[in-house]
Amino acid sequence: MAKKFLSGNEAFAEGIRLARPQVISAYPITPQTIVVERLSEMVEDGSLESEFIHVESEHSALSCAMGASAVGARAFTATSSQGLLYMAECLTYASGGRFPIVMMNANRSTALPWNIYGDQRDSISQLDCGWIQAYAVDAQEALDLALMSYYIAEQKGVSTPFMANLDGFVLTHTYEVVDVPTQGQADAFLPKFETENKLDLAHPRNLGFSAGPAHNTAFKYKEHIGLLNAAKAITEAEDRFAKIFGRRYTGLTESYRTEDADYILITLGSIAGLVKETVDNLREKGEKAGLLRIRYLRPFPNEEIADAVSNAKAIAVLEKDISFGNEGTVYTNVNSALQKAGLSRPTSNYIGGLGGRNISAEEIKSIFTELKKEQSQVKFIGIGGEEE
């Protein structure tokens, strides 16, 4: 283990280096560029033995990773925003084909208005494409997710591609001290990629075929089960990870002071760090505030959410996303989890941080204050000029 001063992109690149992908194919896009730049340097200086393929687009980047996966190679790609949307056609090919590719997505706003800064509308718009979706809170978790992602995605019952999301700039470009494991530790954690879903001269196969109306639903059902199975694989990966690296993660969600909390804020990604601090400040003043951070949006933590908020008086969902014409998608999912658990709780939705707008500690504090009032609203933070 070595301590290094790394950005989120660099930490993720270190994690990928340790996972030894045999093929990396990517196209640069802000704010993802650094992760593939670092990986290309590692391939160049020999610290990572991998085929680095310069492709002409994101559509090709994922197609290329699928080709690699289809001959049994561990493959990596990375993208962001418009790049993710451009490769959208291939996302469902990778998940339907059950290729356990890992992709880092630097969360960034989607045009128009054109904007390079962070929000989560890119990945959340692709929530239904059949990929596992994880959201990192800091650079250490980014590195650890990079390693764990392959373990989870490649499990036999899962065989599903993995999208690890890092908030653009706020996480991809900020530096912190990160524990970087040794290659020996990483190899002890992550077994070699073995799959039957590949072109193999000894066992010729017909890959990526069509299935008509009679059988299509059955294939999609199996895809759904694969994603649900990821929940168990995540627990297994984290247990194994804790034994080898001494760091413990908490599954699909992370609860912070929720046990006796009256008011709980649910969010995801890097903003959770600031919410944690705000919760501490409010607790010092005797306010019973809590945070529930969603670590995985797919598979969705229905039971974890219901358990964590079962004693709360009111719940807010803060997200960097809006499903135009309705509400934030995370909010929709959270309400569904509560309804299924038979929990009737007042909930509110806060849409913030779009196009990289800063969400301040003061604004988070206001959410907790407003939670004491009547609920059920979709509120945009920071549009200005609006009266209460």
Next chain:
Amino acid sequence: MKPYLRDKAPEKLSEIPDATAYEAGYLVTKNAGWRNIRPVIDKEKCIGCLQCYLHCPDGVIYKDSGKVSVDYDFCKGCSICKKICKPGAIEMEAEK
């Protein structure tokens, strides 16, 4: 040789593979339903040049004792084989 076609469609969920991958030669669905004309090969005129085999966009023409035959389970009836056939050994006939 015409590829061996799966003779029984999957009936149970357990027969559906986990990935879109079967042993070679097995297919889930025949795919020729929209063909309204079919290529018919005159074996007397066929000289076995394999131009149709090379040009068929769906790979449904196969070598058959020095000449060629068509796999009608997958032929879409596009007529490219007829157009490419210099000896004029292929005619398109209406499907009934």
